[in-house]
Every structure is written in C-alpha cells, then in structure tokens.
Amino acid sequence: MAEFAVELRDVSKRFPGPSGEIVNAVREVTLQIKDGEFFSMLGPSGCGKTTSLRMIAGFELPTSGEVYIHGKPMGQTPPYQRPVNTVFQNYALFPHMTIGENVGFGLEMKGVPKAQRTARVQQALAMVRLPGYEARRSRQMSGGQQQRVALARALVNHPEVLLLDEPLGALDFKLRKEMQLELKRLQREVGITFVYVTHDQEEALTMSDRIAVMSGGRVLQVGPAFEIYERPNCRFVADFIGESNFLDATVQDVQGPTATVTLTGGLTVYANTDLSLTRGQAVTVAVRPEKVGLRPYEGAQNAFPGRVEEIVYIGTDTHYSVMLNGDQRLRVREQNEDPYSRPLANPGDAVTVYFDQAAARVLTE
C-alpha cells in the first residue's frame, strides 16, 4: 500500500465567478495525508476547504494538478468509483428511505447480499450508538442522531478514506463537544483515514493528528496541533489559531536561535527564530497573551514597563491590555488563581510585563 492515503500535488481549482471573473478557490495545494491519520483542514470561510475536499471525493475535478488516493492518480474517476465516502454537512440522508435503507445504500450499490447487508447495517448503527433504529425515518431523528446515521452510512462501506465537511456545524455547543470525542473514538476504532474540514480551531486542535491551515485557497502550514500553535510560520496562522500579539520590529542581531530585535518604540526584545534573518530587516514578533505575565519571575529575558489601559474579566482568566512605554500595546492573559479573582492590576496602574525569549517568535510573512 502506498505511503499516503491521500495526496494532492499542485492542485488548483478555478471557478467562473458570478460576473464572469475567475475565482481561484484552491491554489497550487500540495498535501500528503498519511494512512490512518486524522487530518484536518482548517481555515476561515471561503478559503477553499470544501472545494479541496470535493476534489478528493470527485464532485469537482481539479483545474490543474492531480489527486492521488493510495498512490493511484484519480484523474477523471467519478465519485462512485472512488474508494472514499463523505459525511455531508447537512447529512444528506435520503428522506424516502428508512435509516436502515440509508445505511445499507452503499452496500446495496456494491451488490452485497441482503442478509449480509442487514447484519452490517446493524453493526454500523451499533457502532454509532443507534442500535435498533433501522425502521425509523430521518425526519424522526434529532440533528445529532442524523449526524451519526450519516457517519454510519459512510463507515459501513469501509472506505479507504472518510471525508467529513464540517459534520458538526449544525449541532449545538454541548452536542458538538460530545460528538468530537465520539468521532475521535470511532476513528481510532476503525483506523480509517479521516479528512476533516472545519473552521473551528478548537475542534481541529482537539481531534487532529495533523492540521493544514488554509487561507485564500492556499495551505499555509501543515503540522500537528502543538507545532501549529507553538511554532506558527506566518502571521495569519499565529493570528487564526489562538490569539497573538504582533509587535513591529527591526532585526538587530541573530545568534543561533536567538534574535535581538528593536520594537518601533525603541524597546529591545529577545525572541526565538528558525529563519535566516538579516540585520535591519523589518519583522513581526508574535507573542501569545497567555505567555506574558504581570508577575515577576526569575529568568525572563524580556521585561518592559507599561501602563494598564483596560482589563476584561472572562471567568477563568483576566485580560489586561497594557500600553508599553515604547508605545506598543500588549495583551496579557493571567489566570484567576486568586480565590476571589482579584485582578493583579487595575486600569491606570503602572506594571511590568514579563515574557520568555521562547514566548516571542519572529515572523517575516
């Protein structure tokens, strides 16, 4: 078996737009999705996630480039001949069939005999925790249940790859959380490669082995959650996943992984970098608010005086907006460890912000 379950090589998709212009939905995307992996495509609305997924499923054909499934180029292969199944965002259950008929549809198309089909449908429904629901109709089921039926309908065919397009989008918050765990459990159980499209970063971070962050039809960064969050490779990723402070700066000096940069306000910041930088280069320094503190601590490479402008209490944490003396604003996030959640400082107070060199990351894009 080929090394990758799905591979996109230089895939682009252009659509004719509504007023004759060309929409570049997907641009030169190259991706390698490993066998058995839970792979997510994450990005804002309109970034080309659905289009990418539809090209894997065969509902759209690439304008250029090629999709490979287990090493086989898909070319013009129609959806019904591809070894993948899709869970649609709106579930797309057949309203004129029972749940059992829905789940058995793929097997029926493959010519699996009735008796065997019944057994496998039963098994699949048990797997998604809907045992005995065969005779129901989809309109008699809740959104979460329909979601599970859609999942069973896809998984019962043992596809090589399961494609999921925001399958939890229509569910309420609590149910979504539950289903996230359920999906992850199922994926581990069946060992099928999942390609999961979402615009919800938390969802992607919770479930995925690896994530591809997309924007404007391109893949900006691919990696495990930890890497995407801790080592974003560009401003967009640092901003889209979690929250970041961006400080404009100029490179002073680079010593191995340590970059010394000067903020536009004159402060000197020590930051980590894995880029080759030149002295005088204009860069951005990204700092996560939760990695900045107002409490002094031993060994912080960066410590700057400033004044609290605003504080926002959000339950577990309090956010402080601090104006540094060098005229740049920094958001600081401190956990409310105090039993009474008393803030560490009030608006107008002079404070010092501390952060580690490793908390600051130099970005050029």
Add this chain to the structure above:
Amino acid sequence: MKTDALRRWLRIWGTREAYQGLLLVAPTLLWMTALLIIPLLLTVVISFGGRDANGDVVYGFSLANYLRLLDPLYVGILWRSVVLAFQTTVLVILVAFPIAYFVARAPAGRRNAYLFLILVPLWTNFVIRIYAWIMILRTQGVLNGVLGWAAGLIGLPFQPLDLYPSPGAVLVGMLYEFLPFMILPIFTSLEKIDESLFEAAADLGANAVRTFLRVTLPLALPGMVAGTILVFVPVMGSFIVSDILGGRNVVLVGNLIQRQFLDARDPAFGSAASIILMAMTLVVTIIYTRRFGFGEEIVRA
C-alpha cells in the same frame, strides 16, 4: 360532560383567530353552497326523475335512469372513458417527466423562462388550441404535408395517414391539453430535491442510472401523484377534446352527458350519468390516494 364540550366549543369560538378564519372562508362557503352543493343536490334529485314529451323534468323516484346505464352501449362508453383517462395519464407522465427534469436541472436563472414557455399556450383559448390540432392532423394537414415532403425527398411513395378524426387524435389532444398540469407538480418535486442527495448517492457508489431510479424517481413521486389527480379527474369528465378530435366515433361520458342535456333533452338521464361519473372518479381517486397518498408525506420531509 356536555357542558365541558360546550365550554370548549365556546372557548374556540371566543378566540379572535376563529372569527377571522370564519370571516375569511365565508365568501367561499357561500359560493360553494350556491354553486356547488345546491346544484349537486338538484342533480341527485333530478337523476331519479324522468322526462315528459317536451323534455321537461318530471320529478319522481325511479331507478330507471341508472338501470338504463347498464345497457352495454353505455357501459362501453363509461369503460372507454376510464381507459382513455388512464392512457392519457400514463402518456402525460411519460412526456412530462423529462421536461420537468430538464427544467428543474436547468440553471436557476433560466428556469422561470422555461416555466413561462410551458404556461404560455394556456393564454390561448382552449377550444382554439384543440382546433389547431385539426390543422395538424387532418389528411391535408401539416403533419401529412411534412411526411409527404420527406417521403418525396427520399423517393418513397406516400399515402396520407388517416389521423383525424380518431381515438389517437383524442389522446394526442388530451396529452397536449393536460401536459402543463403534470409538468408543474413534477417540477416542484424535483426542484425541492437537495443537490447533496445526488452527491450522496454518487458517493455511496450509485452511477447516474441508479441514482435516478433510487433517488430522483422516488422523490419525484409526490409530484406525479399530485399531477395524476390533476389530470385523471378532468380527463374523465372532458367532452370538448373528444368532440373536436374524435368525430362521432369517440363518445365519452362527458359527451354522453352533454348530449343528454343539449341534444336529447333528457336531463334526468344526463344527471344519472353525471352522478355515475362522479362516483367512478371518486372511487378511482380514493383507491389511488389510499395507495399513494396525495403526494404530501414525502414532500413534508
């Protein structure tokens, strides 16, 4: 018990919506009573009567008119009407489906234009449109002209076809007349089908043909059911198409009834035939809707 029911009744009537509802249906109710219920009762009463020498109704109670309908001549007419209504319905479905499918799958911007084209013929008077078919079908008509010309081109001898008047001509006229009433409900059903259902079918391994048979067709069924009621019932009672295109050889119940009132001056017999026609239509419709519903339960989903 009784006071409870009364109280409930009063409460329902006491709500403003109930009054508004009654006000809204009142005109229709009056209209229906005056022009449907009363005439219907009159028809029933007259059907048990007879006629005098002048063709005036003699009221009474006899089953003579109904027994007369058992004459093989009339049974044949009734039977022919039912068969023709079935044939028309089946033919209309076969022709309407591809058209409805085509329109439903056309780009959204063009759909309205197509629907408009389908409805445009209805702007012309129905009788005129049926007469137009005479021009097309008669021995020196357009169709024979075109066929003769085509045969001449390839050097075949051509004998003009005897198409009009004939039962076939009646069928063609009926098809033409009732096509829009089938296209529209089927179109509505097809248009409602979520695009993703077709993709789901393809995703699960169904090619175009199987997707059509297992998804498109069953989901279009409500439209076909609604269309069937819209076509079958009026065809059962129609008389103009058969009168114009069938000549004297195609006599349907509709023609029979019409002739009793206008030519034979036997309203009592005509009334009895009307009642039987209604009963037959009702029976077929009931059997049909018992089997298929009014086509609404799938639509609701």
